[in-house]
Amino acid sequence: MPLLLPERPHPRDLPAFQSAMIEALESDDGIRIDAGQAVQLPLAWLQLLVSAARTAQARGASVTVLNPSFAFLFSFEALGLDPERDFFTLEYAP
Numbered sequence: 001m002p003l004l005l006p007e008r009p010h011p012r013d014l015p016a017f018q019s020a021m022i023e024a025l026e027s028d029d030g031i032r033i034d035a036g037q038a039v040q041l042p043l044a045w046l047q048l049l050v051s052a053a054r055t056a057q058a059r060g061a062s063v064t065v066l067n068p069s070f071a072f073l074f075s076f077e078a079l080g081l082d083p084e085r086d087f088f089t090l091e092y093a094p
Helices: 011-025 043-058 070-077 083-087
Strands: 031-034 062-067 089-091
Touching: 011 043, 031 043, 031 083, 043 062, 043 083, 070 083, 083 089
Parallel strands: 031 062, 062 089
Antiparallel strands: none
């Protein structure tokens, strides 16, 4: 089951989300995040997601983002980052 990225992630929710990502990374499936509802992505959350992706890559795992919202993609692109090329596998469901 994918982790649900909140519509408006708050910094106080970072530790719980980080713990859930660590638990997912320790499973054989890698990390799966549903980002379809995200309309805002604060910098601290971007940093957490980038760190998770780099940690996963170093362990030979992946971070898959399901149905990334425009806001999710734009948050990375606004910083000159390409979320698909640099960090995540993106999956779109109808």
